[in-house]
Amino acid sequence: MPALTLSQAAPTLGGVEAPELVELLRGRRVAVLTGAGMSTDSGIPDYRGPDSPPANPMTIRQFTSDRVFRQRYWARNHVGWRHMDQRRPNAGHRALAALERAGVVTGLITQNVDLLHTKAGSRAVVNLHGTYVQVVCLDCGHTMSRAELADLLEAANPGFLERAHDVGSIAVAPDADAVVGDTANFRIVDCPACGGMLKPDIVYFGENVPKPVVDLAYSLIDDADALLVAGSSLTVYSGYRFVRHAAAQGKPIAIVNRGRTRGDDLATVKIDNGCSPMMALLADELPALASSA
Known part of the structure; x- marks a missing residue:
């Protein structure tokens, strides 16, 4: 029926x-x-609503196989997760x-x-x-809060947040991915326990x-x-x-x-x-x- x-x-x-x-x-x-x-x-914003802009979320294959993709993701997430954290x-x-x-x-x-x-x-x-508030190491399983990682990323990339916000309004996707233009010089932080690959503890497309x-x-x-x-x-x-x-x-x-x-x-x-x-x-x-x- x-x-x-x-x-x-x-x-x-x-x-x-x-x-x-x-x-x-x-x-x-x-x-x-x-x-x-x-x-x-x-x-x-959502991904597929009638008024949503086009979006191409990163896949798990892109994240794990290409350091440039990871660099772009963490740079954008470094801005976007705060926006997510402030939502009510x-x-x-x-x-x-x-x-x-x-x-x-x-x-x-x-x-x-x-x-x-x-x-x-x-x-x-x-x-x-999953949720945006936790990060996991894909090599050893070590977990840490997103706030802890934020401190490490800020220390590795001083002034990045300020420069991103100076550009103007920030658009953020449902996975805390923010639209940030210049990510080429962003420094990724590896797992503090084993030096392995860190990933947000969320399920990516294709995962x-x-x-x-x-x-x-x-x-x-x-x-x-x-x-x-x-x-x-x-x-x-x-x-x-x-x-x-x-x-x-x-x-x-x-x-x-x-x-x-x-x-x-x-x-x-x-x-x-x-x-x-x-x-x-x-x-x-x-x-x-x-x-x-």
């Missing part, structure tokens, strides 16, 4: 109305899958945390590395692609999500009665597989996203709208949703 779709132009209550979405989730324990569209209202949860993140506290949301899988769900107060969070993380995410869906997707085009299989998993179990699926997604044909309800207003609407409907949940 094709999804019942509500457009942005539907009659609204405080700006938004989605009775089909509320009815679908009423009395059900809900697992949530979120993507980059969840964080756009926090000042982090928006109304959508706060609404999902409230729904979790009320027992409606039983677990949350996020494709984002920005930690905004955790900052908002959500506890049962699976960070599918597999660790199996224990995938299994934990599947278990959240297994324990829920419905799946809510918010802000993901589901283009990448690492997220789309969870929609297929829920569909195979016959569980209702609701998708909230601006524009089409890969999972639209599997959705019971599809809402073409932004995440913040729709999640806030669900939080406002807590008494209705929590009945029998």
Whole structure:
């Protein structure tokens, strides 16, 4: 059965109305899958939204095989991770945390590395692609915080941040990659424990999500009665597989996203709208949703 779709132009209550979405989730324990569209209202652009600029994220093969790519990445990340660290949860993140506290949301899988769900107060969070706050050595497994690495990179590249910011406004991607022009003289820092290759502890394009993380995410869906997707085009299989998993179990699926997604044909309800207003609407409907949940 094709999804019942509500457009942005539907009659609204405080700006938004989605009775089909509320009815679908009423009395059900809900697992949530979120993507980059969840964080756009926090000042982090997504990759594939209707208004997103073209983006070509670095692949794991490029990162590990070419020092020039690594140099460019760390130079840009040295600027971008601070922007990511300063972002704050928006109304959508706060609404999902409230729904979790009320027992409606039983677990949350996020494709984002920005930690905004955790900052908002959500506890049962699976960070599918890791987070921006940790760095790992690919040779010895040593880990360190991104803040620790920032101090080392700053010492190796004095004045780099100031020169980058002097250029003007900085555009930052969802993986904390900032647009910085001159990276040719940036000095990379190697692992302080073994001298090996350091990498952000996030899953790059072309890299597999660790199996224990995938299994934990599947278990959240297994324990829920419905799946809510918010802000993901589901283009990448690492997220789309969870929609297929829920569909195979016959569980209702609701998708909230601006524009089409890969999972639209599997959705019971599809809402073409932004995440913040729709999640806030669900939080406002807590008494209705929590009945029998």
